[in-house]
Amino acid sequence: MFDDLIREQDVPWAASLMGLGPNGFAPVDGDESRFQAMRRLDSVDFEACPGSGKTTLLVAKLAVLAVRWPHRKQGICVLSHTNAARNEIGTKLGNSAAGLALMRYPHFVGTIHSFVNEYLALPWLRSNGLNVRCIDTQIALAKRWYELPYTTRIALERSHLTPAAMAYDGPDYTGGKVGKFGPHTPTGQLIIAARRKFSEQGYFCFDEMFVWANDLLDRRPEAAHDLRQRFPLVFIDEAQDNSEEQSALLHRIFCAGDGPVRRQRFGDSNQAIYAKPGLAGAETDPFPGAAVHPLPRSYRFSQSLADEVKGFGVTPQALVGAGPPPHIAAEPKMPAIFLFDDASVQSVLPKFGAHLVASFDAAALAAGTFTAVAGVHELDQNGRVPHAMGHYVPSYDPSCARRETAPDRFAQYLARARFETAGSGNTERLINAAAAALLAASELAGGTHGRIARKSPHRRMLDYLADSDARAHYLAFLELILSGRGEFASPDWEVNGLPLAVEIVKVLSGTAALGAAANAFLAWPPVPAQTDQEAIFARTDNLFAYPSEAPEVHIRLGSIHSVKGETHTATLVLDSYYYNHHLSELKPWLLGAKAGGSMVNNRGRQVFEGSRTLGRLKLHYVAMTRPTHLLCVAMRKDVFDAGELDILTGRGWEVIDCCAAAEPAEP
Template sequence: MPPLSLHDVSDDEIAELAASGELDLSNPVRRQFLKEMNSRDVQAAPGAGKTTLLGLKLRLLGRRWTPDMGAIAIVTHTNVARQEIENQLSGRPDAQRLLRYPHFIGTLTAFAHQFLALPTVRGLGFQVQSIDTEIFTSAAAAALRLSPNARGWVANQSGLPTSTSFVDRLQAGALKIAGSLTLDVENPRQLALVPGLANRSSPTFVALQEVKDSLNARGLFSYEDMMAIANSTLNGIPDLRQALAARFALIVLDEAQDTSEAAFNMLHSIRDAGAVLQCIGDVNQAILADGASPAWKPAADALDLNETKRFGPSLARVASKLSVHRPQDIVSTKQPDSLLYAILFAEGAEQAVASDYAKLLVSNLGGEGSFWAVGHRRNSSESAKKTQLVLGSYFPNLKSQGPQVDALLLHASIVQFGIGASELEQVENALRETITYCCKLGADGETLRQGRLLKTCDRHFPEIGRGLRDWISDQLEKPPTTEALWAEAKASLLARLASFAPDLSLVETCGNLKFAGDSSTFEQTATDGAYEIIDVDGTKVRINVGTIASIKGQTHDATLLLQTSYFNIRPFGKFAEALNAKTTRKWGPKEASLLANFYVATTRPRRLLAVAAQADQIGEKDRNLLKLSGWTILEITK
């Protein structure tokens, strides 16, 4: 088999690609990656153009590939990323062949599922209904609450005070333990050791094993199960490693910083059998777990793609100071330069921040563009003496684009709703509205808003409750996977309610009950599409509001980073300390996690970055140093 090679790529060929204007290829690191055909890591700064660069490399490979060469696998973390790569190749005669068999362009989970986990699970005698962590966790939590030999221990794992009711402790403990019910990579027929239970012969562990067996017998598996099965299969069948390495001569992993340890074990196993593995990402954007080290650790010889085209030199210097997982000197020649503002507010004056930010947007950018305000999810400190700030503290008039269930599979939503999971208020509220409207309950409809819907129906509207439970059961048995099937499911719900609403024929839709397809096809967006519109002298400025995690991968015109609760750390004290440090320093786990979140937020905007912090968070010395670094400081008093 002839090797897949790029050794013959000439400067003229690279110049031809550069002439398209898609990306500046004068950078030597970009040129090196285009020709690189050994296993290599690429540490790419935000805005370095890595997706475009990967697309250009695939065009070079497509020109040279013949059927007797090994295939190429491009592995991503989301279908959105997959589609971006496919768009790079679509319509390109020199690369379009890579979109077809025997090549693979898809998500990491799809790769493990298609080539390893699904064949193995079926070989073990299981019928697969779903491989999805959300679905599995919901079903597992329900099963744990019903397990007579495990429920006492499960309740004790909740972490809640013993004064809390047993039911609440059981619910919290079940959700916590459900995520630990993963198959053992050494033996995929048994449960891996669960934290707090090292003895497999204990009655509690035996009960947990029974729960796991019952879920697997129903065909329910988590993504973690899938990776355990994949690694077990690779470890147990050396010929399979060789076969996959022979099939895929080159495997490229995109967004490597989001990859789990188990997934790396799988890819490294194939690499060690002879495949070339190239990992591309930005390890400094790894913010998946507080205090955890990223699973991807770029090798010492990793290509340093440190030139950004997204933002100007001033913001590049800020990002460099916040690159805590792997120091990187990010450079930029983009003009005009990025604008930096620090909005310092007195305690209790946080609601004035949004207005000042809107004024900056109008004066600098004209008031139209992609404008965001972001902060952390609430990680509260029980010992905090002051009221802790959250996103709503700054935006008391948040609006929503309406109820959505985009973040979950419809199947997962129904499973979780069916067991009374309180976090699925959107699903529950949509069903409440549908029942109230279709059944013309009038004032009695208010009863539906008292407590959980199913329990309320059981008590006050038992026939509706039975109909709703039957409908949920039907969806669990055969979950709708397309818009057409979802339309049938909605019609079925309306039919079940027909006896309570004689004029139901007038109703054509269930309103806010939205169909949600494969969750991996949705780009993670800000919390519930929240936004606020602020009037600045007649100019309406829309500011989108979300968490830092929700904006990963996005590019904005302007971003406002808000001081929000982050355990017991004074967040912007650490921010100023990092920006003003003269040398690289070692941060503690939570500090590193905090600064990594700041890194993600501060590298989103093209033109303007603003941070908002309580005035007592940044001392006079740090303020002066920030001013010398190009920051404009605005003060808000009560």
């Protein structure tokens, strides 16, 4: 049915369409992995190293299939883990008319969540008489939380429970993380009642859609058969990131039992990191499976960098460095390690900025992407230095870096929009962020207009307020947002911004007074007092400019999770703390004394590292495989002895001491 859809002569055409030239997928030095991957249409898992161009390969296959697809009522299903990955696929498919055809019926290109919503959960809920108004975890949990009596909320908080306890994992609204307050307790019954009430009103958490999808399959097993008939060929991108919940459901739909579909998964098991603490990978249908096709050649970085980072991969893989790409006219640089102590931790970013300016010319600094990332980005002020990004940059805002979770305050919507549009001059995202935040506040205040819509948040706001005096308030509010690029001092927000926002939300929600949830959402967060030394870091868009006056380079700050899948010109990996300092624990791998996630002991048995170490390895393997030209790390100086620093320099690392006393200024 599929085996002859991609022919040998199609491969050069697809490579040219992707901008790689006709030989883009041709064998290189005897390596036919990309060429053979283009031709394969059996069920297989592609184990793709960082920078192997797996998404480009996937889109090239889809472009050929779009031309040759023979079915009018059966389609190809392409599932991605994140909206960012879905958008990348959609953008690349837009390079050809055939590719655009895949974005329409009978095909599906989208996230796993959107697929589950569209084909399973939403139809099932609506068939049971539920009008789905809003799928937003933060809003659904807040509504349920504030439905509880005040004394009940206090009791839950004393048991170290948060609004997250209001999520459920059973179609009878039971389950979730409720501690001792099970369904047999009076408090547990109140929790279930609140979950039921707002679910029946149409407010759901994102992951609860999987509950209802499984409920449909339990009650109507034929639904899986129907989906297999509709989508006989399935592609899954970033498959290593799928949770057990996601993998088990997709396996149930497409693979379990008789008549499985053809399925190809793309991913890298060494990059399996998860945004939610404690979230584990798939067990029902882990990646990779039995049929594996390796893609070992990286077009991101050189062999010298590949040799430095491949030991951090939990599963040893061949890593062939075939980069860097030619878009930056610069040679690869030797890796660098920045050493600091408590007193000099805030000197790391300026030293990194100076190193970039010394390493790259003005054209490369203007065209390149420069980042600094940490494994932990929620700061505990009392934590061990460095605990998180905030110890390096006190003004760092973690909410800007969260890609897939909804902000939980109005200010965070604006902060994320500033971060995403920094330097572009584009105001559209800022306007839509303000509109989306107002809609979220109205939901918390009791609005019932819903958020399942195709129009942009701004267009929806104009529609909702078309015949209202609040429309003028909304336009004035946008002018205020744009005049300050979404930044407010707390007093300015209280005097000018908040009154307008409150009036708009009252109209949207149809209420005369906002409740506690909406007021908490609209409150502007306090800004910590800053010392003179911290003033240079006082930005709220998570961009560090160096020098502070007349900057020559801008460094984007974020968590390791926030940059997954990205390519940078230079990346600084900052040490952070979770039970211990991450990079300090990984020092043996940095020194070359260890490699991979296991070793053979003196009895000849394979012994695996502990789960925490394996998690550290995967997290920092992701971080260290982002750059094309320059990898840097920052660690405490007292972790090393002199002999170990000699080992690093012998391995080709440049050592930059941030603790060294500043040289006296020239007269």
